[in-house]
Amino acid sequence: QTASNDQLYKAFGEKAGLVSLMDDFMVRLLADPRTGPHFKPSNQQRVKEQLVDQLCSLAGGPCVYKGADMKSAHANLDIKKSDFNALVEVLQQSMDAKGIPFRTQNQMLALLAPMHRDTITVR
């Protein structure tokens, strides 16, 4: 599921906006006691770069996501529904901090929501 035009990509400030958003997001993910333990051992630079391409592509931008599929990327991680909700909450904090309007935030969250199926590994 991706956006049908590049309006959402533009609303996020294109590639530069997404890079700056993901920089902020990773700082918050590491600082949050609920998500920090997951992301500390990861290659944070790689995760940020992959997220930029993935969000860019989802939002109708020109990027091509070349990272792992969501199921394999998270298969070895201990991720519960509460962890997923925590990550979404942290993303909302980042989008708020960047001044992204609520409606625009929700458009991105709607594209990400279905990924709960492949990223939550502990049922």
Ligand code: HEM
């Ligand atoms: C909408 C939900 C999510 C999306 C779109 C997403 C996206 C991604 C992407 C694109 C990668 C990089 C894949 C690669 O390197 O090829 C990744 C890796 C990772 N994700 Fe997620 N993710 C989501 C949910 C979560 C949640 C809820 C957690 C834990 C709280 C999490 C923890 C991680 C970690 C730790 C890695 C790095 C794994 C490693 O070191 O190989 N993700 N994710």
